[in-house]
Every structure is written in structure tokens, then in C-alpha cells.
Amino acid sequence: MQSYDPQKIETHWQQVWEQAGARAVQQDSTRGGARDARGNDARDATQADARDAAPSAQAAGQDSSPNSSKPHYYVLEMFPYPSGDVHMGHVRNYTIGDVISRYKRMRGFDVLHPIGWDSFGLPAENAAIKQGSTPAKWTYANIERQRASLKRMGFSYDWDRSVITSDVQYYHWGQWIFLKLWERGLVERRSSAVNWCPSCKTVLANEQVIGEGQCWRCKTAVERRELEQWFFKITDYADELLDDLSLLEGWPERVRQMQANWIGRSSGAEVSFRLCDAHGEPTQERITVFTTRPDTLFGCTFFLLAPEHPLVARLVAKTPYEAEVSRVVAAAQAASAVERARGEREKTGAFTGRYVENPVNGDKVPIWIADYVLMDYGTGAVMAVPSGDQRDFEFARQYSLPIVPVVVAEEDGLYPELAGVAERRRTDVPWSEAYAGPGVMVQSGTFTGLAAGKDSAGAQAVCDWLVAHGAGRPAVNFRLRDWLISRQRYWGNPIPAIYCDECGIVPVPEADLPVVLPMDVDVAAGDSLAAHPEFYDVPCPVCGRPAHRETDTMDTFTCSSWYYLRYTDAHNTSLPFSRAAADSWLPADQYIGGIEHAILHLLYSRFFTKALRDIGLLGFAEPFANLLTQGMVKLNGEVMSKSKGNVVAPEAMIERYGADALRAYILFMAPPDKDLEWSQAGLEGIYRFLLRVWRLLHDLLGVAGEETLYHEAGTGAAGGAAAGGAAAGGAAAGGAAQAVEEDAAPVAEAVAPAAAGDAAPAAPAAPAASAAAKLQAARDELTRERHRVVGKVTDDIERFNFNTAISAVMELANSTTGYLHLASASERHGELAPVTAPATDAELAPVATEPAAVRHAASDGRHFDEELATTITRLLAPIAPHFAEELWHTLFKREDSIHEQPWPCFDAALAQADSVEIAIQINGKVRLRIQVPASASAEELATLAQEQAAGLLAGKTVRKVIPVPGKLVNIVV
């Protein structure tokens, strides 16, 4: 027996698959680019794919009807950023995707499984500076390194569709999309308060500011600066981005929740307050606020402006209040964004000396400035209702402002003496904090008695009143800001815009695309795009006068917002992708990636998809139908990172245990969405499992030779004991297995009654046939086990429970071990020689569904063993592809690929044992276990159980019997 040598095997198959892949591409191109939809007509491509489709109904089972073309399945994994070699997170992400891909192919799907590189971005510049290289050299070297590692892992990618975002063939179309968005009014250049990272020396999008105001990449505290920048108007899609989350049933609830929080829609009303002049008389000038609680308007006792509000200076100019107000404004501006956002500071403010008029009751309320009011949310002005808002409450206490309760809680009678009171009687409350919950309106004039709360009848009534009196309207506010996409960095996709002194900002004409990024910019030497005249100096496309290019590049997230579309049509030279190609593959059936992109990338991609749909380039609204967010790989509870120096390198593990063991390990140790604690011992355990299966299958087919470990002639006792243990370990240990377990002398007698329980024509009952009978019983049991395991593995992979799928294969392997202990290969296979010639298709067909009555006779031994062996190999093929392929060729003597074989079939009925063990509970406690025929009805079960438990029931009155067929009987006494 050739021993299992992962390095040798994996290297061999890598080369074979690589060559086969190259051949496939050549064949494709002779078919007119069918696979890749080169050119524009992808409809041809999909039809060609359909012609390719082999009849797969048998393998795909319920998933496809006979003679149908192969259904499409798009498995997408978040593409890597090429910062060095691949890490365990990549290995986990891509292993999950590869198992799904290989499994779906075996199930008869036409699978799209691409990979690429998100290769623009700041780390390349930093690395170039550090190493005195260029971003391009560093980036492309890393891509080659990663590509080699991914191939070494055995990932079955459509390599000919690879997308590298820093290739001009790709970013050309990013610029084209930019122009299309511009045409549609979704691009704006405007001045705004933006986030500036002093370390990265660039502006950042809101989504890229994390935690307490830090840069997402370098964690430096960001600064606020007023700058003119480029924006994508993602807020135009705020409503749809939020509403469509409910369509994404295949996404984790967590991610949907995070996006909903981020978009942050609040509904309420805008209320206009008339500004009073210096003498307190209302003017025509109005100040508008946004509120989610118009029902509390009668409780508004003061009015707040953000320190940055443009009105502030004018209100206090040349008044006694000017000095104090200026001091507070200056203090607010001095406080860092982080500090001010934290909310722990004591609330500070100052009176402006002016008033506004409350539209509902004519109250003159004082205008204050307060540092907790934010200029960039709502209108920068707030109606303060201290009885209903904790912040306003604290501010009122701080500056001794009145607090008027306008909502009383119904349930606990909070402030009951005000119930039903319409006119204002109290201007202070005995509470220690504001009450923001629902209740009933009080002290609110004609609205008193209406329900209060967010979106309540009272809120609606006040809103209606405001509309009727021209003092307000319903309004919705979002937390989401427009996406700032310009970056003051070199290594990115150039923004296709030109500045002309005469014509202003001019888009680069489509025909002039691509704007090529010079590859020789020496960032290490402080070089920049502005210093490259061949890039910087251009004639104005409109007037022809000298002009210059925009030197800002696009946020890398613009590149990753549409790469999954390019995969469907990767070589298109006239469009980013053809609509037909994209529509035929998307929405992606399964997207897999880290939770860290829950907001950033996933929100941007959703926005791009919707915008491109509105431009007419796509026919769908959401890019990813199903999302799996894989957990992190940790070491001692900590995230692996280079800076912490606690990285386990995949290469080193492949070197030692092979890619297949690493793949299986990472799937086995935890469900895919949970964090995984790295354990070398666990990896060794899986490696040993593969070694064990290797030996097992060789022994099963009788080619183990001298090295057989499972059966030695003449040691019947040891073998019997072993088999007994294994059979008992099997979950569905039935009567037959129990018979095997009893290894005492009258074996045949023990077997016969149990095994012959139903139609078993071939069951040998004669004592002389004891060995054969034992084998027979073991095969019957193993057949059931095989069907059960195939069913479980299939179901588990469908639901991404890879860990339990692998453990089910282990169970089948363990049961097989027990079977091997019963008899040597020659005893099992009778006169038949071990496999030397290629097995026929019939012999190696996917496990057929057989009539329940058909049992394997002793002479079928080799067939039985081969079927068992190929089943185990097929089940492992998606998980350990090199391992399975090698067995397919060397053990089963096949010349095609196991990865093109159909997935094994199973029959749930065959997984069912004739006789099952059920528990008898008395008052819910298990007291007894009995064997009953699997076919026993509930009534029979109830009777049987009471007979069997008669001893335990003596002297007790049976009140109720609950039989659960196949499981247990509960007797209540």
C-alpha cells in the first residue's frame, strides 16, 4: 500500500488540475469564448454553458429535473487585499467557499467560483516607502505569492476570470461607472466638514471612522476639517437600502441590524419656530427643528442651537451675551470630536438673549446654544423638552430652566395628579430623570388625553395641526451621510475629472478613458501625481485650453463595490460587464466573508447595484442573496495579527500536514460563523483521521497487503470484540448489530432471529454459517449507516454545518473499522481477486437506492466494499480534494476526476433499522430501554412499553401513556 503523503499528492494534483484548467480555457476560446462571455453577448455564453451541461438529474436529485440544463450557482468570496501572504482568515473564508463550490458541482450545478485582488490602497504606499519600492511592484509581487498559496490550498477557482482592481483593464471601467453615476446626478463635489486622518494624510468616509472617532486602518484619531471633496450620493438610496434589508432573508440578522442602525432612519416632524426680535416680538424669520416627538411640543421650555450654527453669531452680535456665547463656542470647538461625541462631558451652554415662539401655544422660549447639539444631524437646532429627554433634562437642571411634564405613563401612574389636565399647572417635576416612554398627553391643550410616544396618535395629531397651520410637516431623518470617495493618495483609481479655469470641473469624455495611473510614481521619494506632467497637464476637453487633472483617487471601496459583476464577464473590452451576463449569475447565491465588512463594503455594494440598476445596466436590486459571515481565527483568544506576532502561517501548516488536513481542520473545529480557536492538536487529529481513512479504504478493497491493521487471521476473539464495540458505537445499532455484539459460541442462533426479523431471503440460519451470518448482519447494519451518513452529510453541507458533516463521515469510518475487524479482505471478498482492473461504472455508480429487501449476500462482498469505499471518498471530495482525487485514481483505478462525479444518493427508508431501541420514561425519567420493531405503531408501542415496564409499574396507577414512535414512551403514574 502506498502510504498517504499529502505533499506529494497535493503537488501532483495541483499540476494536473492546472493543466486541465489551461486546456479548458483553450477549448472555451475555440467555442467563441463561451465560458467567459468575452465580448458583449453573454446570452451566447449562458446558452453554451447550457449545452455543456451533462444530464445531472440523478446526482442532483430534487434540485434539477431530467434533461434540464445545469442550473447556475454563484459562490462568491470576498476577494483578498494583497498585503503579504494569505492568512488563516483567508484560508477559512476560501475553504468554506470551495467546499460549497465542489459540492454544488457534484450536485450538478454550473458553478461560478471566481477570485481576484482588491489591490489599490494605502498599505501598498506605506510598504513602498518602507522598502524603497513602488506600490505596484509590492502589490503585484504579493498577488503572485497569494495566488500560489491559494492554488496550493486546492481552491477550485475560475482562474481565467481573475480580476485585479489595479489593472487598467479593470479600473478603466470603474472610471466609466463614475461617469455614469455623475451623469445620473449621483456624484457631487462640494465643501463639507469631513474626517481627516493625519496619519494616512487623506480624508475618510464616515463608514471608515470607527470606534470613538478613529481611522479604520491605522486607528489614529481623526480630525474634522472643512474641505471640498467628491461624494457619491448614497443618501438618495437611504430609504431603499433600509427597506430592502427585509428582503435579505439569507443574511444574518446581525448584519441587517447593523446596516439598519447605520442608516438610522427616524421619522417625526419638522417644526418651524418664529424667531423673535431683540424685544421679544415674533418676526417672519423661522428656525426649523427636527423632532421624533411632536407630541411633546407643549413641553418645549427652551430652544437649542449647535455652537457651529450659522445663526449664532448674528443673534448675539453686539449684545451683553456675546462674550459668554463666544466662550462656549470656542470651548466646544476646542474639544476634540472624540471627546465631544462621548457624551460624558458635563453639558455646557449659554443663553443668547433671544427667543423663539412655540407655534402650538405661543410661548416665548429662550434660545440657548448647547454643545450637545450637533450641527450635522437634523437642522442643527433642537426644541428642548426637558421632561421627555434626558439630555434636555440635565441641561435644564444645570441652568435652572423650567421642566414641564407633558406625558404621563399609563401603567404605573407616573405623575397621576396631572392625568387629564389640559392647562399648564406645573412647571417642574419631582422626577430625577426625564420620562421618554409612551403614555398619555397632559398639559397639552386640546391634545390632552391623546396617546403619547414615538409614532403615536398624539404625535400624528400634532403633526396634522402643524401642517394645517403652516408651522411644520412630517419629516424623516437619516444618520447615513453621503459617501466621501476622494482620497488624497496616489495608489488608487484616478477620478476622471479635469479642472479648467474657464469651464470649471469637466468630466473626462468617455472616449478618453481610461485615465491611466502612472506606475512609476516614487512615493518613497515624495513624488506625487501633480509632479507628473504627462498625467497632470491636459487640454480642457471642452475649450481646449490648458487644464489639469484631478489628482485625488477614488476610495478603494469603489473598486470592491462592483468586482462581483466583472467576474461574470471578466474580459469584456467595451463595457464593465454585459447586462445579460450579470443578470444570468446574480444575485450571487452565496457570499462569504468577514463580519468586519458588515457595513462598509456590503452597504456600498448594495448602493452600487441599485444605482447601476437605475442606470439600466442591471436587472436586479440586491447583489447578494445569501450571506455567510465567517468567524475569526484566534490564538489564545486573541485575533491573529502581525503586530501581535501571534500569527500561525498557513504555509507552515500545509508543509507539515497538507492542505487537505488544514481545510478539514478549519471546517471541523467550529461552525463557520463562530470564532475558531486555533489548536495544533486539533489539526493533528484531523491529519490522523485522513491517514486512518486512507488505510481503511485500502484494507476495505484488499490492497492493504501486509500492512493491514484491522484483521489478523486467527484472532477471532479480538476481532469480534472490536466489531461489537464499533457496532454499539453506531447511532442506529439495531437488532442485527446487537447480534454481532454477542460474540458467544451460538452466534448463528443469535443472529438468525434478529436478522431474519423481516424479509431476508438470503439470511443463512444454519449454525455452520456463523461467520457468514456475522458478516451479513454487519453489512446490513453498515448499509443503513451509510445511507444515514450520506443523508446527514448532504443536509449538513446544505446548511453549512461542515463540522457535523465531517463528524458524520468519521462515524461512518468508525463503523467501517468495526466491519473490517470481522474478517480479512479475502474472507470478505471470497474467491474474487482484489481490485486490479479499472472498476466499471456500474460498480462505482453512486450508491443506488435499493429495495429494502435486497441484502448483500456474501458473494457480493467486494461490490459492497467498493460501494462503501467510493461513498466515503465522494463524501470527502469537497473537503479534502487532493486526497479524494488520489484515491479515485490509485485505489479505484479511475482516470477521470472524482470532482466530476455525482454526489452519492441516499434513501431515508434504507437508513431506517428494522428494530429500534426506545426509552421508557416514567414521569419523564428514563427507566428502561427496549428493542421494538421500527414499524411499531403508537398503540403497539404503548402496549409493549407497559408490558416491559410492568415490574416498575407495580403498585402504581398509570394515568397517561405518551408514545413517541422511534423515540420513547412516557408513562405518567
Place this chain on the structure above:
RNA sequence: GCCCGAGUGGCGGAAUGGCAGACGCGGAGGUCUCAAAAACCUUUGUCCUUCGGACGUGUGAGUUCGACUCUCACCUCGGGCACCA
């Protein structure tokens, strides 16, 4: 504060409301061996020294014949949002 998750042996983790702890790691004992490793076999939740029994899925209630699973409250941990009006 609001909103999501998650709490099960020594460890990673299994369990459509129906025998808790599958599978693996680790531990213990054995077979083989001059010996060791590997491999193979047995065993391994806790407690009661017992054939046998009691207790066990973060805590406390509840629904149910029956709850790791469903309901309510609480505790702990993780995550998202947050002076968002």
C-alpha cells in the same frame, strides 16, 4: 441608553420540544514491541466507595406528559449604534 448574538464536560463542540454531552482533542488502562513511537482496543460529565442511584446545559420562575430547545424576568460575556433630538 437602544438593538442584535451567545452562555452545555478538562478543552473545541453535538442535540426538527422526546434517551444531554455525537465527533474530535486531552486523560487513564490495555494489545503489539527488547524498548519507544505509531497504530489498534477499552474507558473517560459530577457525586454517592457498590450491581445501582442521585445530580447535572448561566440564575429564577412559567408553559408542557416531557425543556439545552418555547415564554417572562435577571446575571455574565461578545458585537453594532449612540449627547441622532
